[in-house]
Amino acid sequence: MELIIDGKTCKANPGDSILNVARREGIAIPTLCYHEAFGGQGSCRLCTVEVTAGGRSRLVASCTYPVSEGIEVKTSTPAVEKIRRNIIMMLYKRASGSVLMQKLYREYGCSENSLGEKEEERCIVCRLCVLACEKMGTSAISTVMRGIDKRVGTPYDQAATACIGCAACAHICPTGAIEVLDSGNTRTIWNKNFNLINCERCGQPFATREQIDHVSRLSGIEDAELCFCEECRRKKLVGKMQGFSPC
Amino acid sequence: MTTMNKSLIHLLLVCCGTGCVANGAREVYQALKDNLTSDDKAVLAATTSARATGCHGLCAQGPFVRILPEDITYCRVKAADIPEIVEKTLKQGEVVKRLLFRDRQKKTLVQGQNDIPFYQRQTRVALRNVGLIDPSSLQDYLERGGYRTLEKSLLDMRPEQVIEEIIKSGLRGRGGGGFPTGLKWKACAATPAQPRYIICNGDEGDPGAFMDESIMEGDPHSVLEGMIIAAYAVGASNGFIYVRDEYAQSVASLRKAIEEAENHGFLGENILGSALSFNIEIVRGGGAFVCGEETALIASIEGNVGEPRDKYVFPSEKGLWGQPTIINNVETWANIPVIMERGASWFTSLGTEGSKGTKVFSLVGKVANTGLVEVPMGTTLREIIFDIGGGVPKGRSFKAVQTGGPSGGCIPSELLDLKVDFDSLSQAGSMMGSGGLIVMDDRTCMVEVVRYYLSFLAGESCGKCVPCREGIKCLLEILTRICHGQGEIGDIALLEDIAETMQQASLCALGRTASNPVLSTLRYFREEYLEHIEGQRCPAGICRELSEFWIDPVICTGCGLCLPRCPVEGIKGEKKQAHWIESDKCIRCGECIDSCSFQAIKVK
Ligand SMILES: Cc1cc2nc3c(=O)[nH]c(=O)nc-3n(C[C@H](O)[C@H](O)[C@H](O)COP(=O)(O)O)c2cc1C
Ligand code: SF4
Ligand code: SF4
Ligand code: SF4
Ligand code: FES
Ligand code: FES
Numbered sequence: 001m002e003l004i005i006d007g008k009t010c011k012a013n014p015g016d017s018i019l020n021v022a023r024r025e026g027i028a029i030p031t032l033c034y035h036e037a038f039g040g041q042g043s044c045r046l047c048t049v050e051v052t053a054g055g056r057s058r059l060v061a062s063c064t065y066p067v068s069e070g071i072e073v074k075t076s077t078p079a080v081e082k083i084r085r086n087i088i089m090m091l092y093k094r095a096s097g098s099v100l101m102q103k104l105y106r107e108y109g110c111s112e113n114s115l116g117e118k119e120e121e122r123c124i125v126c127r128l129c130v131l132a133c134e135k136m137g138t139s140a141i142s143t144v145m146r147g148i149d150k151r152v153g154t155p156y157d158q159a160a161t162a163c164i165g166c167a168a169c170a171h172i173c174p175t176g177a178i179e180v181l182d183s184g185n186t187r188t189i190w191n192k193n194f195n196l197i198n199c200e201r202c203g204q205p206f207a208t209r210e211q212i213d214h215v216s217r218l219s220g221i222e223d224a225e226l227c228f229c230e231e232c233r234r235k236k237l238v239g240k241m242q243g244f245s246p247c
Numbered sequence: 248m249t250t251m252n253k254s255l256i257h258l259l260l261v262c263c264g265t266g267c268v269a270n271g272a273r274e275v276y277q278a279l280k281d282n283l284t285s286d287d288k289a290v291l292a293a294t295t296s297a298r299a300t301g302c303h304g305l306c307a308q309g310p311f312v313r314i315l316p317e318d319i320t321y322c323r324v325k326a327a328d329i330p331e332i333v334e335k336t337l338k339q340g341e342v343v344k345r346l347l348f349r350d351r352q353k354k355t356l357v358q359g360q361n362d363i364p365f366y367q368r369q370t371r372v373a374l375r376n377v378g379l380i381d382p383s384s385l386q387d388y389l390e391r392g393g394y395r396t397l398e399k400s401l402l403d404m405r406p407e408q409v410i411e412e413i414i415k416s417g418l419r420g421r422g423g424g425g426f427p428t429g430l431k432w433k434a435c436a437a438t439p440a441q442p443r444y445i446i447c448n449g450d451e452g453d454p455g456a457f458m459d460e461s462i463m464e465g466d467p468h469s470v471l472e473g474m475i476i477a478a479y480a481v482g483a484s485n486g487f488i489y490v491r492d493e494y495a496q497s498v499a500s501l502r503k504a505i506e507e508a509e510n511h512g513f514l515g516e517n518i519l520g521s522a523l524s525f526n527i528e529i530v531r532g533g534g535a536f537v538c539g540e541e542t543a544l545i546a547s548i549e550g551n552v553g554e555p556r557d558k559y560v561f562p563s564e565k566g567l568w569g570q571p572t573i574i575n576n577v578e579t580w581a582n583i584p585v586i587m588e589r590g591a592s593w594f595t596s597l598g599t600e601g602s603k604g605t606k607v608f609s610l611v612g613k614v615a616n617t618g619l620v621e622v623p624m625g626t627t628l629r630e631i632i633f634d635i636g637g638g639v640p641k642g643r644s645f646k647a648v649q650t651g652g653p654s655g656g657c658i659p660s661e662l663l664d665l666k667v668d669f670d671s672l673s674q675a676g677s678m679m680g681s682g683g684l685i686v687m688d689d690r691t692c693m694v695e696v697v698r699y700y701l702s703f704l705a706g707e708s709c710g711k712c713v714p715c716r717e718g719i720k721c722l723l724e725i726l727t728r729i730c731h732g733q734g735e736i737g738d739i740a741l742l743e744d745i746a747e748t749m750q751q752a753s754l755c756a757l758g759r760t761a762s763n764p765v766l767s768t769l770r771y772f773r774e775e776y777l778e779h780i781e782g783q784r785c786p787a788g789i790c791r792e793l794s795e796f797w798i799d800p801v802i803c804t805g806c807g808l809c810l811p812r813c814p815v816e817g818i819k820g821e822k823k824q825a826h827w828i829e830s831d832k833c834i835r836c837g838e839c840i841d842s843c844s845f846q847a848i849k850v851k
Contacts, residue, residue, distance in 0.1 A: 042557045043712045045752045059751050064557040079751065083714075086748040090717035114728075114735045115721055125716070143710075146535055148720040150710030 001069040006076070018062035018073055019047055029062050029075050030084065032091075032174065033126040037135065040064040044091075044126055048083050050074045059083065085110055091124045098122040098175035122177035125150055129169035129178060137218055138162050141169060141190065159192035165208035199229035206230070256294040257337055260313040260379065264302030264464060265457070265496050267309035271325060272299075275310050278326040282333045291337060298387070301465015302457075303378040304619040305365050308348065313378075318359035321346035351615065352637060365616045368635050370597065372605045373421075373458075373581045374621045377465035382500045385507040388468040394513055396587040400476050401521045409480040410436060413583070415591035417603035422448050422539075422576030423652070423680045424756070425602070425669040431573060435563040436481040438571040445474050445486040445525075446548070446567065446574040449497065450532050450539035453652035454703065456683045458607040459577035461619055463490065463497035466581065467504035471527060473583030475513065477573055478525040486527040487567075489544055501529055536653070536707035540755050541574045543709065554709040555755035576681070578607055598624035602668035606679070612649075612686035615640045622667075629663040632686055642846065643688040647771070649696070651680030653703050654760035656767030657693060676767040678760065690840065692789035693772040694779055698726040700764040708757055715758025718749035722765055732792040734780035743769065788850035791835040795851040800825035802847035809839040809848065 001012055005027055012021045017040055022029050032044035040047075040063030047062045052072040059079065074080070085108045092098075092105040096117035101124065125143070129152060133141050140163035144153045154160035165187050170178040181188040185196045185205050196205035197212060206229035216223045261276040276299050283292045303311045308322040312332065319342055321332065328346060335341040347356040348363050357363050371377075380387035388394070400409050414429030435443060447470055451459040463470060474486045490498050505527050508514040516524045530548050537543050538553040545567050547553040566572025582604060586594045595603045602624040608631065611617045615637030622631060628648055632638065639645045647657040650667075656677030658665065665671055669679050687696065701723045710716045722745060725738050746762030753759045769776065778784050785793035798809075798818075805823040817833045820826030828839070828848075840848045 042754055045713050045754070048752050060559065061557060061754070065559050083748050083752045086745060087713050087717075087752070090721055090745070091713060093721065094717055113741050114738060115724060115741070124713075125710070145710070146537075146706070147708045147710045148705045148716055148723070150716060 001067065003067050003069070003071045003073065005073045012067045014067075016067050018049060018051070018060075018065045018067055021067060022062065022073075022075065027075060031063060032124065033128065034063045035128055035131070035172065038128075038131045041127060041131075044087065044124075046084055046087050048080055050077050050080055084108065089113075093117055095121045095124050095175060095177070098124065098177065100175050122175045123152060123173075124175055124177075125152065126174065127152070128172045128174065132168045132172040136164070136166060136168050136214075138164055138166070138214065140164070154190050157191070160190060163190055163192050164210035164214045165189055165192065165194035166211045166214075197227060199232050200227045201232040202229060204229055255296055257296070258315040259295065259297040260300045260303075260311075260315065261297060262301070262303045262309050262311040262313075262378065263299035264306070264309075264378075264461060265494075266302060266306035267311065268496070270310055270323075272310035274326040275312065275324050275329065278329040279312070279333075282329050291333070295337060298381045299383075300379060301377040301382050302461040302619060303360070304369075304374070304461075305363070305616060306619070307617050312346075313360055318361060320348060320358070320360040320363070322348050364637065365618065365620075365635055368626070368630060369621050370605050370623050371621050372585055372597070373462065373578045373607055374466075374619070375585060376469060377461055380466065382465050382467055383503050385468065385504070385511060388466070392588065393468050393584070394472055396584045397472050397475055397513065398519055400587055401479055401519055401523060406436065406480045406482065409476060409587070412587060412591050413480075416586045416594040417591075417598075418579065418582055418586060418594065419602060419669060420576055421578035421582070421606065421681065423678070425679060428575060428579055431561075431563050431575075432477060432481055434561065435483075435571045435573050438564045440571055441482075442485065442570055443481055443483040444567045444570055444572040445477050445481075445483045446541075446544070446572060447474055447486070447488040447577060447580055448539060448541065448544060448574055449488055449490040449494070449577045450544060451491050451494075451577075451681065452536035452539045452707070453681055453683045455611045455685065456609045456652065456681055458609055458619055458682055460491075460494055460497055462577050462581050462607075463488075463494065464500050467497075467501045468508065469581040469584055470501070470577055471504055471508055471514070473575075473580035474527060475518065475523075475525055476583050476587060477575075477580075479518075479521075479523050481571070481573060483573070484525060486525060487530050487548055488527060489530045489532050489548060492531050492533045498529060498531065505529070535709065536704075537709045537755070537757050540757060542755065544574070545572065552709075554711045555757070557754060578682075599666060599668045599671075601670045606667070606682055608682045608684045610636050610684045610686070612684075613639050613643065613645075613688040613691075614686040624668040625666040627664050627666055628658065628684075631667070631684065632663070636686065639686065639688050641688075642844070643690060645686070646689045646691050647687045647693065649677075649685040649687065649764075650683065651678035651760075651763070652683045653700050653707070654678075654757060654763050655680050655683070656763045657687070657696070657771065658767070659771040661771075676770050677763065690787055690789070690837075692730075692785050692787040693768045693775050694726060694785075695730050695787075695789050697764040697768050698723065698730055701726060701761070704757070704761045708761065712754040712758060714749045714751075714753040715755075715761060718745050718753070718758065719761055721745050722762065726765075729776065729779050730785075730790045730793075732779070732783055732790070734776075736780065738780060739769065739773070739776055784851070786850060788835075788837050788840060794835045794837070795830065796828055796833060796835065796837075796840065796848055797830075797851055798826050798828055799847050799849055800827075802845055804845055804847070806844070808844065809842045812838045812842040814838065 010021050010025050029047050031047045033041045042061045042064040049062045051060050088104045088108045089110040092101040093115045095101050096119050140160040167180045170180045187194045194208040199206050212226045263272045279297045310324050312321045312324045410432050418428045419425040534553040540555050543553045543555040562572045598604050605621050605623050607621045610620050649657045672679050705719050708715050746766050749762045750759050788794040803825040810818050815832050817829045
């Protein structure tokens with residue numbers, strides 16, 4: 001099927017989102033909660049665009065809007081720009097400690113106002129970390145609470161049994177909100193301490209015991225074969241998880 | 248009105264709705280049963296029947312005992328009153344005056360329910376059986392014509408004809424969105440996928456609303472019948488009723504009704520000998536206000552977190568487990584059988600151009616008669632609040648009415664003659680929502696009220712999307728500052744700017760409407776915001792930092808009523824002489840204002 005994005009006729013398949021098509025065509029739409037690995041969540045709304053279908057125009061989230069024949073999309077109208085600016089402004093006010101938000105706040109030309117800033121906060125609740133952890137097969141973290149108090153955490157904020165210390169969550173986090181403390185052979189993440197295993201070849205600490213066991217269990221590959229750091233391994237063992245896992 | 252067995256002389260309807268049960272209605276009903284069956288009254292027992300019914304509507308005056316055919320309505324009845332009612336009224340035909348309804352405006356006693364002003368202007372369609380039948384008795388429902396239209400639809404009509412009739416009736420969903428019900432069904436029937444599902448939305452999360460509760464409790468079969476008719480119309484195999492967890496009595500009532508309907512062949516395999524097979528299951532909701540939003544509700548039934556999804560494809564095409572699903576509100580369902588029975592043209596004779604039929608409202612707040620009210624669409628706010636509701640009590644004046652639940656808007660006195668329907672309320676910057684009406688008097692600070700609504704929504708949104716989650720947080724921060732006297736000049740523009748983004752970009756209707764309270768009050772009560780910000784004054788005397796009270800010596804009679812009400816002994820004065828407030832002691836609680844019968848206490 002065909003649709004028009006910013007005046008350009010684009011080919012699309014049923015089931016595509018507007019964002020998918022735009023990315024394929026090299027048309028930029030900003031996003032915060034989107035990642036290729038998980039698809040659209042529709043939560044940050046930064047990807048808002050204007051769609052005209054059947055003579056009616058409306059503002060939609062391009063990462064979740066399924067394309068249909070003949071729709072016309074505008075990715076940057078004054079209304080869209082204003083929404084994006086306000087979203088960035090509000091997220092910056094929430095997470096003023098995040099370097100990414102500070103940068104976007106400047107880029108989007110947000111104007112000063114009377115709302116307070118939270119220097120100590122970095123998380124923008126995009127949920128990418130939760131999705132990454134889910135994809136690891138661990139689901140150690142999730143969003144907790146609701147409404148304006150919604151945040152990410154482990155069950156009861158205790159060290160989670162399910163957490164394997166892989167730090168996939170921290171790697172995917174766009175704002176650096178998740179603390180991973182590696183010192184010598186210990187790693188601390190989400191209030192839990194892990195021993196780091198040294199690479200059999202180069203001797204550098206590179207992964208947690210729990211992480212190697214977990215990967216071994218899922219992939220059926222023996223522990224012994226997993227005890228090399230990425231550099232040394234050179235073989236792609238767990239292709240599916242490579243994007244997230246440093247092992 | 249209701250059918251009475253010929254050999255019966257008296258039918259007693261005892262309200263056993265949740266409100267009255269809380270005030271001892273079960274004991275009243277038990278006392279009545281005991282009294283009627285005790286030996287020496289065997290004759291009475293044979294000619295009198297007592298029924299535990301659903302809500303009579305005027306809950307503040309309950310428990311009610313209504314005696315037919317005379318229509319004698321007793322209010323605030325206690326179990327101890329029963330022997331007197333039996334002796335005097337049932338045996339000797341005498342009315343017990345002290346239990347009658349007191350019309351405070353006309354200062355008269357009113358005998359029949361139909362003569363109480365609260366009931367006079369109502370048209371009961373969705374509530375047609377509530378308060379008249381025993382909800383646990385299928386027999387009662389059948390006597391009122393129940394399941395007759397199901398039979399008619401199943402045996403004499405094709406599914407398309409049923410859908411056509413509902414489209415023609417112009418029925419719009421009573422759960423808030425006001426979407427045309429027939430079109431929703433048509434879209435579902437036109438989607439090829441099988442199986443298809445039917446959902447009844449009984450989440451009713453609006454604080455203070457209880458219209459759906461009263462229907463589920465008081466007339467559960469009407470909801471079931473509506474759902475079964477829809478199942479036939481769209482070819483659905485399974486139905487779910489999602490009931491708010493607090494509604495234990497609704498669950499019990501629905502459960503019993505489902506069981507009886509199954510036993511009598513109205514549910515299950517080959518309903519009434521037709522090809523239709525359909526089951527209904529009850530699901531108990533346990534979530535936030537947002538779980539009433541249809542996509543969140545569907546997620547919740549599927550066992551997922553109750554968060555909404557983008558609705559670019561409607562549930563009628565892709566709903567529960569990705570299958571075509573019809574989801575309608577309790578009151579919408581209760582309207583279906585009567586539309587099918589009396590026909591679309593009867594239904595369209597009620598209401599306005601764009602909104603047909605009636606609507607049930609829960610009328611609460613600063614109004615004399617609080618309760619459930621069903622009126623034709625197009626009835627004015629003035630009729631509902633003043634004629635039915637009896638106006639604002641305690642000599643105070645009307646300031647605004649909040650419609651549409653927590654994310655509705657506040658409508659000022661200039662618009663009291665607004666004919667209430669879906670479209671007029673939206674045009675006025677509010678909405679129908681599920682039918683909540685909260686009346687506010689001149690002791691209400693509009694900024695503070697809005698702050699309250701936003702703080703409710705702050706905890707009841709799911710918090711998934713940024714415009715809603717962060718928007719509510721920002722609005723709340725600004726409003727709280729304004730109420731504390733720390734508002735800034737640019738705050739009003741900032742409120743409007745954020746509100747607009749919330750409306751345009753939020754994922755679900757909660758976020759898209761959450762700014763209604765702010766925007767509607769900025770439209771009608773902007774002065775009051777400015778008073779708070781620039782004038783550093785709260786005209787209603789509610790925001791403590793911005794209120795200062797004084798007693799007008801000309802009006803004060805020196806009655807002394809206010810004196811003991813002041814918690815800090817800050818009021819001074821001799822009896823029969825003007826009193827005064829010691830402003831350095833005053834903690835601005837406002838207790839004195841509400842205690843003064845002469846309105847002598849003013850806000851500076
Ligand atoms: C935040 C929110 C809460 C809602 N709560 C309810 C509710 O408690 N009951 C209800 O019937 N509809 C509720 N709705 C509306 C439903 O999403 C849906 O439109 C409705 O159940 C459809 O039925 P109807 O067409 O018969 O009204 C809510 C909507 C939103 C956005
Ligand atoms: S470290 Fe790995 S397992 Fe632990 S929370 Fe992060 S992603 Fe999940
Ligand atoms: S911690 Fe990072 S990835 Fe996780 S929700 Fe917050 S910002 Fe997103
Ligand atoms: S608008 Fe509010 S309630 Fe709706 S999805 Fe977004 S955060 Fe959740
Ligand atoms: S990228 Fe689409 S909503 Fe976040
Ligand atoms: S519960 Fe009895 S009148 Fe409402």
